[in-house]
Amino acid sequence: MSLLVKICGLSTRETLDVALEGGADMVGFVFFPPSPRHISLGVARDLGSRAKGRAVKVALTVDADDATFENIIETLRPDMLQLHGKETVARLRDIKQKFGLPLMKALPVETASDLAGLPGYASVADRILFDARAPKDATRPGGLGAPFDWHVLENLDLDLPYMVSGGLHADNVAEAIRVTRAGGVDVSSGIESSPGVKDPEMIRAFIRAARATQELMAR
Numbered sequence: 330m331s332l333l334v335k336i337c338g339l340s341t342r343e344t345l346d347v348a349l350e351g352g353a354d355m356v357g358f359v360f361f362p363p364s365p366r367h368i369s370l371g372v373a374r375d376l377g378s379r380a381k382g383r384a385v386k387v388a389l390t391v392d393a394d395d396a397t398f399e400n401i402i403e404t405l406r407p408d409m410l411q412l413h414g415k416e417t418v419a420r421l422r423d424i425k426q427k428f429g430l431p432l433m434k435a436l437p438v439e440t441a442s443d444l445a446g447l448p449g450y451a452s453v454a455d456r457i458l459f460d461a462r463a464p465k466d467a468t469r470p471g472g473l474g475a476p477f478d479w480h481v482l483e484n485l486d487l488d489l490p491y492m493v494s495g496g497l498h499a500d501n502v503a504e505a506i507r508v509t510r511a512g513g514v515d516v517s518s519g520i521e522s523s524p525g526v527k528d529p530e531m532i533r534a535f536i537r538a539a540r541a542t543q544e545l546m547a548r
């Protein structure tokens with residue numbers, strides 16, 4: 330199966346177009362007010378219609394309530410919900426039953442013990458995203474540009490599709506794919522010139538680097 334590349338934290342038409350034209354499989358939109366990548370519902374409606382049918386639209390939320398999901402779904406029309414907070418397995422079941430969209434659960438990783446909750450989440454999520462665990466005093470649970478020790482996933486045996494994120498950029502994505510054998514990669518900070526400001530050339534370089542790794546590994 331081919332590697333999935335997700336470009337996350339898009340907030341302008343220009344950078345969304347760069348990601349789509351560069352061949353991103355998934356485009357992510359952040360709905361979390363403390364984030365420098367947070368977008369309003371008006372922007373979500375505009376970018377959502379622009380991306381429709383060109384890539385999988387992913388709505389990133391953090392412990393969102395039902396009303397927030399309803400607003401996001403009505404405006405962005407996402408194909409998938411990314412749950413990046415402390416949502417429980419029961420809450421995932423509830424979200425799936427209420428909104429009927431595929432779920433990608435982000436799991437914070439620092440050490441092997443962080444994988445203990447994986448079987449529960451894998452029983453309801455459609456995809457797992459392994460992301461670096463944020464420091465306790467961080468203002469957001471992701472999007473901090475810091476990697477985790479990818480070797481924690483080295484012997485992972487998971488039937489569900491999974492992706493890796495956290496501090497990825499064009500120069501380290503090949504190694505991340507090699508070590509984790511992930512079916513997809515997700516990036517935000519590593520394609521920015523400053524927090525929240527996406528850089529077109531960095532987006533293109535990241536997608537190129539990920540695709541080149543995919544080709545090398547297929548040989």
Ligand SMILES: O=C(O)c1ccccc1N[C@@H]1O[C@H](COP(=O)(O)O)[C@@H](O)[C@H]1O
Binds near residue numbers: 357475495518519
């Ligand atoms: O991007 C954010 O601001 C954000 C806020 C809250 C939760 C997650 C967030 N970002 C996601 O975190 C990972 C790793 O990002 P990075 O490449 O290290 O910046 C990725 O999925 C982002 O979309």
